[in-house]
Amino acid sequence: MTNPLKNTSAKSLWHYNTALLLQAARMVERLLTEARPGFVYAQAVGPHVRHIIEHYQALLGALSQGEGCVDYDARLRDLRVQTDPTMTLAALQQLTSAFATLAEDPTLNLSTALTTRLQAGAHGELELQVNTTLGRELLFLSSHTVHHYALLGQYCRAAGVEMGHDFGKAPATIAFEQAHVAIGA
Numbered sequence: 001m002t003n004p005l006k007n008t009s010a011k012s013l014w015h016y017n018t019a020l021l022l023q024a025a026r027m028v029e030r031l032l033t034e035a036r037p038g039f040v041y042a043q044a045v046g047p048h049v050r051h052i053i054e055h056y057q058a059l060l061g062a063l064s065q066g067e068g069c070v071d072y073d074a075r076l077r078d079l080r081v082q083t084d085p086t087m088t089l090a091a092l093q094q095l096t097s098a099f100a101t102l103a104e105d106p107t108l109n110l111s112t113a114l115t116t117r118l119q120a121g122a123h124g125e126l127e128l129q130v131n132t133t134l135g136r137e138l139l140f141l142s143s144h145t146v147h148h149y150a151l152l153g154q155y156c157r158a159a160g161v162e163m164g165h166d167f168g169k170a171p172a173t174i175a176f177e178q179a180h181v182a183i184g185a
Contacts, residue, residue, distance in 0.1 A: 010110050013138040014103035018096050020145045021056070024049055025092045027156060027163055028085050035159040042083040044155040048148045050082040051075075053091045055144060059137055060098055062114060069129070070137055071117040110135030146170055 031045060054075035062070040080087045102108060112134035120126040150168035157163075166174050 010108055010112075010135065010138070011103045013110070013135065013142070014099050017056070017138055017142050017145070018099045018103075020142060020149075021092050021096050021099070023149070023163075023167070024052065024145075025089055025096075027152065027161075027167075028088050028092075030161050030163075031156065031159060032085055034161045039159040041085050044158075045152060046082040046085075046088065048152050048155075049088050050078065052145050052148050053081060053088070053095065054078070055141055056095050057091075059141060060095070060102075063102070063108075063134075068114045069117055070114055070132070073117070073119045073124075108134055143170070 028041075028045070028049065031039065031041060054077065055072055058072045058075060059070050062068055078087075078091075081091050082088075110133060114132050114134055114137060115129050116132045116137065117127070117129045120128055146168060147170075148168075149163075153163050153168040156167075169177075
């Protein structure tokens with residue numbers, strides 16, 4: 001019998017990552033309509049969003065191929081996603097649709113076994129494959145995305161688009177700030 005807490009937790013992480021991807025879509029849409037003249041999507045924002053998308057695609061690839069090896073370094077590096085905001089939005093839509101389906105999959109839980117392959121070393125000369133879990137990879141992806149958003153928030157501000165006070169902040173930072181405001185510190 002499946003532990004309902006594991007499914008709820010996995011579902012929550014799928015939904016959280018979906019919410020992050022929806023933030024990216026909203027950011028791209030706002031930049032297209034609100035950015036200052038001279039803003040070039042492909043110069044600053046596009047490469048970061050493509051990078052984020054391709055990390056999520058790596059996880060989906062591992063789950064769909066059944067081998068369970070997430071290879072973040074073997075990304076497609078599709079320059080169309082980087083340079084064409086409509087391609088970016090389409091890729092984000094594909095991901096959020098896939099996540100909605102995966103969030104309902106009772107066979108996927110936080111402890112679903114995966115491996116991840118990474119290159120390391122100053123020149124990528126080290127190749128490592130380590131055991132991991134779906135929960136750990138969903139946490140990694142959310143953290144990775146939020147930290148890119150911290151940079152993207154700066155690019156948005158420079159383009160005249162304010163994404164909000166909490167955009168690009170780690171959830172723990174937001175919780176810490178809210179707790180200190182609540183107690184008057």
